[in-house]
Each structure stands twice: as structure tokens, then as C-alpha cells.
Amino acid sequence: MTYKRLKWLILWTPTLTIALWEYLRHTLLLPYLSMDLGNALAPVIVMTVTATLLLRLFRMLEDTQDTLQRSKAAEAAFEEREQLARELHDGISQSLFLLSVKLDKLEHAKDPELAAETMGQLRRTVKHVYDDVRQSIAALRSEPSRTDVQWMRAVRDMAAELELGGLRVELDWQLADARLSGKEKVQLIAIVREAMQNARKHAGASRLRVQAAAGGEAAFRCTVADDGAGADPERLFAKGRYGVRMMQGRAAEMGWRFAVRPAGADDAWSGGRGTVVEVEKEG
Known part of the structure; x- marks a missing residue:
């Protein structure tokens, strides 16, 4: 009853x-x-x-x-675990992946100057992971609060990291701060960073383009495109592919449209190759 x-x-x-x-x-x-x-x-x-x-x-x-x-x-415990999984994936997991890339680069480095430079990058990445771990522990010990982020700094830092690994990144950001709330900024940045990281991990791309433009009233459209090998959308949403599912979950939470599709003939920038991640908010 x-x-x-x-x-x-x-x-x-x-x-x-x-x-x-x-x-x-x-x-x-x-x-x-x-x-x-x-x-x-x-x-x-x-x-x-x-x-x-x-x-x-x-x-x-x-x-x-x-x-x-x-x-x-x-339900509250599940939401907390989901949030923790997101934070671990968006921060520590991505940093550890970049650390492995730099270790591979160091292993094949023959120039002493290049090896020294890579070693410095490794130290900075390890420090970054350490800071992420400390921040996650502090967040678990304190009451939840809204995260204040410096707008676009995370994306620019990620672009710099990817370029160090040989991936050319183009940023075309025409979306003003005032058009998004604090929560929208956090969620959009997390989606963009994850899409950029996926392009580095799985696409085998040489170029990456991040675009964002404002629409009518509070609307906007953001895309992350690469010129890599592309991927089957059904495989991207398969069990165990947490990155795409988390991007989709973040967009759904905000009421945004989210799509992952192969690049087509209209995507002249990549010559019709690669994968396009789209996030759109209707006005």
C-alpha cells in the first residue's frame, strides 16, 4: 500500500x-x-x-x-559515489594518463636536453596528481560546496599538456563568462576536458579543435572535433566506457543536448575524418 x-x-x-x-x-x-x-x-x-x-x-x-x-x-550514497567517480576520472585519472605518456616520451628520448625537459614535466604532473588527491580528500572531509573555477584555465592547461604530447590544439572560444552560471561553467569545462582527453587517448589524432559560440538569449553550442581515426558511437557508450557516459550524464543533468558522431563531409576542418563531440543548450 x-x-x-x-x-x-x-x-x-x-x-x-x-x-x-x-x-x-x-x-x-x-x-x-x-x-x-x-x-x-x-x-x-x-x-x-x-x-x-x-x-x-x-x-x-x-x-x-x-x-x-x-x-x-x-540514493544519496549513490550520488556521492558518482560524484567521487567523476572527480577521480576528471582529475587524477587524466593526470595519470598524461604521466604515462610523458614516461613513454622520456623512455625514447635521446637528447639530454629533451630528457631533462620531460623530467621536469613529469615532476609537475606528479605534483598536480598529489594536489588533486589532497583536494579530493579535503572535499570528502568538508561539507559540499559549489566549486569556483577560473574560467577556461582548465581547458587551456589541458591544451598545453596535449600539445606537449604532440597534439595540435586550436581554441576558438566565443562564449562570454556572463552567459553561464557557476554550475554550468563547471559542467561544461568538465565535458570539454574529457572530450579533449578522449581524443588524445583513443583517436590517434594530430589536430584538435575546441569551439564555443553563443546563441540566442542563454543558448550556446560547443564542439570538440579531432582528425583522428573516428569511432563507432555505439562502442563509445558501451559498458566500461565511463568517460563518454559521464559527459552524457553531466549534459543531461543540465538539460543540454549531447551527441558524439563521426565527422562528415560538412566538417571541412578535419577533411571528414575523426570524431565530433557536441554540447548544445537551447535558448
Whole structure:
């Protein structure tokens, strides 16, 4: 029985009991019961019904409330785990991947100056991972709060990291700060960074373009395109591909349209090759 139905039964049971008693009393029992006796029996009957039926309904109501509380607690725990997974993936996981790329670069470096430069990059990346871990631990120990980010700094830092790995990145950002709320900035930057990282990991691309433009009122459109080998969209959303699913989840949370598609003939920049990630907010 639903929570709402239980509340209505508890509310109406005493009223319906007394109404039924008065009906039976005046239609069937009036020749046998005096008015005084009938009035005296009314509260007794109500108390008897309450002791039998309503106590059972109250227990059912308490059980339903306990179930709802457990469900809410489980949902809150799942959301916290999902948020933690996002933070680990967006920060630590990506940094560790870049660390592995730089280790490969160091392994094949023959020029001592190049090796020294790569070693410096490794130290900076390790420090970045260390800072991310400390920040994640601090966030878990403190109450949730809105994240303040320096607009576009994360994307520019990611572009610089990717260019160090040999991927040419073009930024064409025509979206002003004032058009997005703080939460929209956080979610959009996370999607863009993930799309950029996926292009480096899986596409085998040599060039990457990030574009964002404002539309009417509060609308905007953002695309991340590469000139790599491309990918089957169905495989991108397969089980175990957390990056694309997290991008999709972030966009859905904000009510944005999200799509991942192979580049077509209209994508002249990449010569029709590669993959395009699109995020769009309608005005």
C-alpha cells in the first residue's frame, strides 16, 4: 500500500466508523437501543476500531517511512559515489594518463636536453596528481560546496599538456563568462576536458579543435572535433566506457543536448575524418 493511501485511510477511518455506526443505529438498531445508550457506545466503537485497524495502519505507515528513508539514504550514497567517480576520472585519472605518456616520451628520448625537459614535466604532473588527491580528500572531509573555477584555465592547461604530447590544439572560444552560471561553467569545462582527453587517448589524432559560440538569449553550442581515426558511437557508450557516459550524464543533468558522431563531409576542418563531440543548450 502506498504512503499516500495509508495517510488517507488513517485520516478517514474514524470519520467513516462513526458515520457507519450512526447509519446502522438510526436505520436498524433504533428500536432496540435508546439514544443515551447509542451515544455511549459511539466512542467505544471508535476506540475499538482505532485499537484494531488504525494501530495496524500506523505500523504500516512507519514501515513505509523507514523504507523511504533507506531509499533516500541509498540514493544519496549513490550520488556521492558518482560524484567521487567523476572527480577521480576528471582529475587524477587524466593526470595519470598524461604521466604515462610523458614516461613513454622520456623512455625514447635521446637528447639530454629533451630528457631533462620531460623530467621536469613529469615532476609537475606528479605534483598536480598529489594536489588533486589532497583536494579530493579535503572535499570528502568538508561539507559540499559549489566549486569556483577560473574560467577556461582548465581547458587551456589541458591544451598545453596535449600539445606537449604532440597534439595540435586550436581554441576558438566565443562564449562570454556572463552567459553561464557557476554550475554550468563547471559542467561544461568538465565535458570539454574529457572530450579533449578522449581524443588524445583513443583517436590517434594530430589536430584538435575546441569551439564555443553563443546563441540566442542563454543558448550556446560547443564542439570538440579531432582528425583522428573516428569511432563507432555505439562502442563509445558501451559498458566500461565511463568517460563518454559521464559527459552524457553531466549534459543531461543540465538539460543540454549531447551527441558524439563521426565527422562528415560538412566538417571541412578535419577533411571528414575523426570524431565530433557536441554540447548544445537551447535558448
